[in-house]
Amino acid sequence: METLYFVAQQTMYFAIPLLIVALGGMFSERSGIVNIALEGIMVMGAFISISFINIFQSSMSGQLLLILAVLVAGLMGGLFSILHAFASIRLKADQVISGTALNLFAPAFAIFVARMVQGVQQVQFKDTFYISKVPILGDIPVIGSILFRNSYITTYLGIGIAILSWIVINHTRFGLRLRACGEHPQAADSVGINVYRIRYAGVFISGFLAGIGGLAFVIPTSTNFNATVAGYGFLALAVLIFGQWRTKRIFYAAFFFGIMKTFASAYSGIPFLKGLPISNEVYKMIPYIATLIVLTFSSQNSQAPKAEGVPFDKGSR
């Protein structure tokens, strides 16, 4: 039982940032803009918010500071992603190109600023956000041990974002318009929807969530930020496609990948796996191989938004 709890808690650390970022990617892609810049936006969000924590941790600590940092990360991610939105919506540029530019820029910026300001590129922070046990809820048998112990507030935030995203995409006017812009922008335009504005909103939301995802990745796994999110932005992109651009499937995909990743990184903590004579590298490969296999069997009917990646031109209706 202890092993199960351990695996479940570890899985959260991997799955939650992937979930948040992939959901972010969903908002952008469902509006019709390919967002390959998720990695860069994560780095930017994480960098600014960790710096924020670094500056204010002497006067503040605990969950309040983390919540403020989450807001900072989201705003920074949103602002940064506007660059992508401007190039791909306003200037009708190739969306892969501007996304790549953002991916190149963010880590360089983080290293540059950190080294210019403090001499070293690692931004340190004190982890005052760890929750060993949520009061009352942590005492529930089984569920309490899985969900409400050894966790971070970002876990609940991630699940909250997933539920909210599902509602927004499927049950609001904005969600309907967003989907319309990704499927058939000309039709959306013909009924008076401002495609440009909706797409800007989609990209902004994706940046907001990716920024938060960057912070959610760094907080549980480290106490310093070294200008990298270890390819999680690209993995989130995989989760998004794996999840077929649908909220629920993204949720499952993120947890599938999270569990695989947990086995890969923590197999030595699992007694049954520890005894097997398999190289450490094989375990590390498992998440990627498993994703490849699942994708092979699930991609025949891709549900990608039809107008994804196509700049909207009002005149081409």
Next chain:
Amino acid sequence: MKKRHNLLEIKGLTSFFASLMAIIAGLLFGLIILFISNSEQAMPAFLTILVGGIVDGTKGIAQELYYATPIILTGLSVGFAFKTGLFNIGASGQFTCGAFAAIFIGIKWTFLPPGIHWLIALIGAMIAGAIWGAGPGLLKAFFNVNEVITSIMMNYIGMYLVNMAIVKTVYDSLKNQTKPVAASAIIPKAGLDKLFNASSLNIGIIIAILMVIIVYIILNKTTFGYELKACGQNKDASKYAGINEKKSIILSMVIAGGLSGLGGGLLYLSGSGKYLQVLDILAPEGFNGIPVALLGMSHPIGILFAGLFIAHITVGGFNIQLYSFVPEVIDMIIAAIIYCGAFALLFKNLINKIIKVKFSENMQDNKTNDSSNGVSTEKSEEIIKEES
């Protein structure tokens, strides 16, 4: 016929000027960054970037060529796949697999005669890269799996696989890296080291230029290249025209992988003390291929110059540490150039418009053959109207 030739020249020229404007915009952005962080040292540092390796004479140029060799090849790899409408983000994994194959052959196959040992090792690198590139190609062609995702997955699988293979076969456990390769597997220098007075330079750069030419010929002078480009332009139309698009996708990824793999081989057989290390880090050369391809507009010759240019300012970037700046300024400049490259359409249309104005003044009679230009000018006017 002559007029048509003129038009083509102008098209290439506008692309060139669009890239040039992007480069200038990116450099200006870098200058601003330098000024913000330290205004006193900004100007000398900026000049250092512009001068690049030339400040060290032939040695600096050799350094640039050494640095440019692998990224020209990964750039070619990404650019080649782009032509078929594929985004090969997996150059990193292909590069690593190629590097490992080269090193493995370099260390283990010492039974090969000295003259061809290095050549076989490079061919091995190409094959390993090609196999790694084939994976995403096959999955895309037969199972419709998005190649971006499979390439990313293959990057990680390749990295871990190579790490595992190194430890099992050619490991120097004291240094956590591969053993040194046999002397016969090191790429010959053919006097280039003496010419440039730098020990690191070998014929790798010549091989890279050769590949540029070969890719140019494949893309522009063969039916196969035409089919690839047709697939990239419009998959459905080329299918209708009887082109086997599955074959095109697979071959395109195989060739792209081979190019990246060769890049890995060239870097790690250069005998300049570079070893493949057992670290959980994706090879950055693979990702650097993306900006090279974008800046070169996926054209082989463009990629050659883009690779040289990026190598040039990267060497300049190392030198600005003298002024206590961080070399990452260069990455920011490159990012800004790529970002401005995304405005290429805008730049091109602007240039087209200027040319068009001049044209209509000078050559009233040329109007009829100029229809394609006319369309894009109209579009540019539209965009400009939108802007204002």
